[in-house]
Amino acid sequence: xxxxxxxxxxxxxxxxxxxxxxxxxxxxxxxxxxxxxxxxxxxxxxxxxxxxxxxxxxxxxxxxxxxxxxxxxxxxxxxxxxxxxxxxxxxxxxxxxxxxxxxxxxxxxxxxxxxxxxxxxxxxxxxxxxxxxxxxxxxxxxxxxxxxxxxxxxxxxxxxxxxxxxxxxxxxxxxxxxxxxxxxxxxxxxxxxxxxxxxxxxxxxxxxxxxxxxxxxxxxxxxxxxxxxxxxxxxxxxxxxxxxxxxxxxxxxxxxxxxxxxxxxxxxxxxxx
Numbered sequence: 001x002x003x004x005x006x007x008x009x010x011x012x013x014x015x016x017x018x019x020x021x022x023x024x025x026x027x028x029x030x031x032x033x034x035x036x037x038x039x040x041x042x043x044x045x046x047x048x049x050x051x052x053x054x055x056x057x058x059x060x061x062x063x064x065x066x067x068x069x070x071x072x073x074x075x076x077x078x079x080x081x082x083x084x085x086x087x088x089x090x091x092x093x094x095x096x097x098x099x100x101x102x103x104x105x106x107x108x109x110x111x112x113x114x115x116x117x118x119x120x121x122x123x124x125x126x127x128x129x130x131x132x133x134x135x136x137x138x139x140x141x142x143x144x145x146x147x148x149x150x151x152x153x154x155x156x157x158x159x160x161x162x163x164x165x166x167x168x169x170x171x172x173x174x175x176x177x178x179x180x181x182x183x184x185x186x187x188x189x190x191x192x193x194x195x196x197x198x199x200x201x202x203x204x205x206x207x208x209x210x211x212x213x214x215x216x217x218x219x220x221x222x223x224x225x226x227x228x229x230x231x232x233x234x235x236x237x238x239x240x241x242x243x244x245x246x247x248x249x250x251x252x253x254x255x256x257x258x259x260x261x262x263x264x265x266x267x268x269x270x271x272x273x
Contacts, residue, residue, distance in 0.1 A: 032092075047080050063124070077101050106153045107152055168189060185215060191215045
């Protein structure tokens with residue numbers, strides 16, 4: 001095969017792969033749209049009910065360092081938004097965004113010493129979308145000696161459900177849900193069902209749930225996290241040469257061929273861990 005024929009064959013193969021990939025993405029778009037459409041209906045009804053009932057749900061959020069926390073934050077202002085994508089004059093649901101807030105009428109004042117600690121606290125608050133005022137106290141040389149943070153006790157919570165079209169999955173990305181920070185759950189299309197919505201709903205209204213363990217991806221992470229690490233292989237070293245010592249009797253060696261003795265040795269090694 002000549003050079004030109006070889007390059008043409010490679011180009012045709014790539015075109016076929018791209019076409020298949022585009023067909024898969026189009027199919028995944030339809031599947032994600034159908035799943036998210038049902039989910040959007042569920043969340044609109046649930047959040048409308050919560051805004052009417054106004055259940056008394058209070059939260060405690062811990063801040064970085066020193067056991068700082070915001071207490072007695074009341075959950076309220078539930079909002080649902082469906083993001084749409086238009087292709088070929090057709091609308092598809094691209095993502096669902098849930099928002100609410102946990103807040104109280106109190107203010108919190110935090111004082112941090114030294115510039116690195118002040119900067120770390122600033123990044124911590126920015127990363128978690130917390131609003132604050134900062135007064136920096138500087139020395140004669142212009143360096144920050146301490147910082148005084150003042151903020152309203154309010155935590156914005158956001159949960160996004162979005163289709164991962166390339167991998168054929170749906171991701172739920174939660175920020176500041178129950179605690180500061182972000183985590184992601186991943187579901188295959190066949191796993192993203194009413195049970196997932198119900199368990200997430202229980203999280204939101206502070207009821208017992210198993211949301212974080214639902215789905216094959218989460219189960220794999222849980223099993224991996226609880227699996228004990230494999231012991232490191234001991235380096236193989238040549239045993240030291242023993243000098244002959246006459247007049248010294250050697251203790252009888254353990255018969256490792258005896259299965260009971262071998263098992264007992266294994267038990268002892270486990271107990272010593």
